[in-house]
Amino acid sequence: MSNEELKSELVALHPSLVFEEGGEWLNMVIEPSELIPFAEKIRSADHLFFDYLFCLTCVDWKTHLTMVYHFSSTKYRHTIVLKSKLDRNNPEIETLCRIWKTAEFHEREVFELFGVKFLHHPDLRNLILPDVWNGFPLRKDYEDAVNMIKL
C-alpha cells in the first residue's frame, strides 16, 4: 500500500490524526490518551495489520518529549511512524505491551533513560541502570560529573 492510500485508510480509522511532512514513511502524531484504541485498531484491522513494532524510542525536544513508534506489517510490508507528544515534567503514556510484547523491554529502557512512565506496564523497573539512579541519562539536560567524560 502506498503512503497516500495508507493515509486515507488511517484517517478513516481515526479522523483526528495529524500528519507530518517528510520522511520516507508516513509520520503521524496522536494524543497520548488515544494511543491504545488506535494501536489496537491498526493491529487488528485486516487491511492494515501492523503486527511488527520494530522500533520504540523517545526524543527529548527540551520543551516536550516525543514517543516514536515504528510499526510495520509482516503481511503487507508497509510502515508507519507514530508519534506522541508528552509533557516533559510528568511524562505518562499507556503501555503497548499487551499488543506487542516487544514493547515491554523497549519501554523499560525508555522509562529509565527518559523517565517516561508507562501506565499499566507489568514490570516497570530499571533494566539497564542500577535500581537507585538519579536522573534520566538520555535527556538533554542530564549532567553527571562522575560517569560522563568531557573531552
Added chain:
Amino acid sequence: MFLKDYIKDVFGAVKSLLIGMRRTGYYFTHHKEIITQQYPDNRDTLVLPERFRGEVVMPHDEKNEHRCTGCTACELACPNGTIKVITKFDITPEGKKKKAIDKLVYHLELCTMCNLCIEACPSDAIKMAQNFEHSVFDRSQLTKVLNKPGSKIMDGVE
C-alpha cells in the same frame, strides 16, 4: 514395528556419533592441520599487512623534519579527543611569524584506530604504524608526543 524403529534409532545414533569421532580422529592423526602460531617465538618472522592500524606515528626524515603544519585537522576529526595539537609561533628568516607545532600529543589509550585523523590530514604528516605491542606498566607512558624534540617542518609543506 516399534522394535524396528527402536533398532533403527540405535543404529542411526551410533553411526552419527562414529562420524563425529572419525572427524576428530582425523585431526588427531594429522598434525599438519595445526594452525597454532607461537607468537612470542615468531616475532622476527611476523609480518603485519601495511594497512594494519596499530598506532599513529609522525614520520621524520633524516634531517629531523616532519610534514605537520599544525592545522589541527586531525584534532577535529578525532572522535575521542585522542590528539591534541599545541602550536607555537616560529620566526621565519624573513622575520615573519609563522604558526608551527610545538607538540602533537597523542593519547594512545583513547585511540580507537579509526583512521579518521590520517584521512583528514592535508599534508600526510601522520600515518598508521604496524606496532601492536602497546602494553606498559604505567598508563602515563601511553601519552606520546609524536614530533621528535627539535624537529622542524619540512621545506615546501604549507
Added chain:
Amino acid sequence: MIEELATTQEGDLVINVGPQHPSTHGVLHLVITMNGETIKKVEPHLGYIHRSIEKMCESLSFRQFIYVTSRMDYLSSHINNHGCALCVEKGLQIEVPARAQVIRVLMDELTRIASHVLWWGALAMDVGALTPFFHAFREREAINDIMEETCGARLTMNYMAPGGVMFDIHPNFQKRVHAFIELFKSKIDEYDELVTDNVIFKARMQGIGMLSYEDAISYGCSGPTARGSGVKCDIRKLYPYEIYNKLQFEEIIETGCDSYARYLVRMKEMRQSLSIIEQLIDNIPEGEFLAKTKAVLKLPKGEFYSKVETARGEFGVYIVSEGGTTPYRIKFRSPGFSNLSALDHMARGQKIGDLVAMMGSLDLVIPDIDR
C-alpha cells in the same frame, strides 16, 4: 501451564546466571527462578557494559559516529557501520559508486560468515562440545586475515565511510577470498559431520526453546531467530539496499520454531553468503570507491531511518537531525535486545541445560544488547 509456572513458591531455587558465567558470552546477568531443574522464570538484568552509545553519538559528527557503532555488535561491526553509513547517505542523498557498493556487500557477507562461524563454535561449546570452537576459530581466522589486509583491523574494521569505503581493496583481496571460498566449502561439511548430524546435539536442540510464528513477530524478533520460526524478515530481500536486489540468493526460512531450526537457518545462511561472495568476487566493477563528499557533513533537518540485516537480525539506525553537524538524537534498534526479550517466554518449563542451548541459539552479543 505458563501461568502456574510464573508464581514463585517456597522451595524455589533462585540462581544468578552471570554476570560472570561461562555460557553467557559476556556480562549478561540472568536471575533464574527454578523448581528443581525446571525453569520457572528468567529475568535478564542488563547494563553491565552499557556505555550509552546513543548519548555519545549526540556529540560526534556524522563522520565520527559511524566508528563508535563498531563497538556495539562487535561480531558484525562492518554491517553496523554499513547501517549508519546508509542512514547518513540517505540524509545527504549521496550516490554510492558501484564499486563501493560491491565491496561493501562483499565485506558484509564475509563478516556474516565470520560471525556465524563464531556463533557455531560458541553454541557447540554451550552444549558441551569443546572441539568445534577451535575448528570455528580456524576459519574465522582466515576471514580476519582478509579483513586485516584490506581494512587494517580484524574486529572493528572501520572500513566504511559516508559515500563509499575508506580505501580500495587490497591487490591480494580477490586471490585470498578465492582461497577462502575453497577452504570454507570443505570445512562447512565438516561442521555438519561434527555437530549438525550428531544425535546428542539434535536431542539437545530439537523441540527446545519453542518460539511460535506469532510470538516471534510480537516479540519483535528478527534475523535467524525469527526466520527459524517461519517469519520472512530478511532485510536484504524485503528492503534491498546496495546491490542485494541484483543478487541471486535465497532467504532461508525454517518452520521448526525450535533451537534446531534457528541453528539450521544460520548454517544455511553461511552457504548463501558464500554463494553471494562467489557471485561478486570476480565482478567487482572498476571505478571510484568513494564518492566525493564535503569535508563537514550536515544532515538536513528531519528524521532518517535505515535498516540493514546484520548477522543477528535487523539493525536500525534512527537519526533525528536538526540540521547541524551532529545528530540531535540517534537511536540504534539492535536485534539482540528484541531477541533477548523472547528468552523468558522460550525458557519457561525447560531445563537449565536447555537455557544455555537456547541462549546460544539466539546468538546474543551483549554489547549489542546493552549498547
Added chain:
Amino acid sequence: MWSLSDITNSIQNALNRAFNPTFATLTEMVIVGICVIGLFAVLGLILVIMERKVSAYMQVRLGPNRVGPKGMLQSLADTLKLLLKEGLTPDGADKFLFNLAPVIAMIAAMLLLAPIAFAKNFQIWDINIGVLFISAVSSISVISILMAGWASNNKYSLLGAMRSGAQIVSYELSAGLSVLSVVILVGSLKLSDIVQSQENGWWIFKGHIPMIISFVIFLVAVTAETNRAPFDLAEAESELTAGFHTEYSGMKFALFFLAEYVNVFIVCGVGATLFLGGWMPLHIGNWHGFNHVMDFIPSSIWFFGKTFFLIFVIMWFRWTFPRLRIDQLLNLEWKYLLPISMFNILLVTLMAIMGWHF
C-alpha cells in the same frame, strides 16, 4: 625373565629372611601403600598431560609445549601451582564435610586399585569377589560428590551433586549387568580367574556379538560413572560453571581432579581385564609363531597398553561429543542401555549354557 612378579617375590623373600612374618607383612603393607600413592601421583600427571595433548591435537592446536620437553612436565608445574594456592573455604560452608569430601573421593579411588591385576602374578589383593568389590567401592565416590555439593553452600554445586547422584546410581545398573555377562561366562568373580580364562583369546573375540555389545555398554556406562563428557553433568561447565567443585580451590580441588583421573584409569583397567584379557598377550588360534612373539612382550605392557587405549577412547568421546541433558541422560540409561543389556545378558547366558563361545 625379569618381570614385576620376580621383583615382588624377591622383596618378600628378603623381608621374610630379615624379619619375622608379622613384621614382614606390615612392612610390605607400608611399601604397597607408598607405591599406591606414588602410582596415583604419576597416573594423575600422565593422564592430565595425555588429556591435554589429545584434546589439543583434536582441536588443531599444539597444546602445552613450554615446560619440559614438548611440554611433558606441564602437569607437574600445574600440580606445584595447585599445592601453593590457598585453599579457600566459602563462608557458610559446612567446614567438616567440605574438607572431608575430597579425601573420601581419593580413598574410594585408592581402594579400587587393590584387586586390579597389573601384570602376571602382580596384584595387591586377589580377592575372590574382585568384580563385586570394584562395583561396590566405585559407588562410594558418589558420596563424596554429594558431600562436596551439599557442603559448599552453593546452588550450582548442589545442582551438580544431585545430578551426579541420579546419574551414578542409574548407570551402576548397566555397568553391573555388562560386567555380569563376563562373570557368567567365566563362572568366577575373582579377577585372576577372569584373566586366566582369556588365555586362548580375549572375551571380546571369544564371545561373539553379545560380548561386543556388553563391551560398548560397559564403556558408555563407565564414562557416565566417572562423570566424563558427554556425561559430565555434575560439572557441566557451561551450565553450572564447575558443578560440585565450584567452590574448591588449591589442593582440595586437585584431589577431586586426581580422583577423577584415577577413576578413569581404574574403570579402563577393569574394562581391559574383563573384555581385553588384562595382562594376557594377544593370541590367535593356532598361529604358534605369532603367539610366541606376542609372549615376549612383558605382561605389564600389555595391561597398560590396553588400559591406555581405553582411556584414549574415553578421551576421544569427551573431545567429540556435546553434553546430554539430565533427562536425556536418564532416558539413555533406562530406555536404551538397560533393556539392551538385560536382553544381552539373556543371550550370554544362553551362550554359556550351550557352550557356543570359543
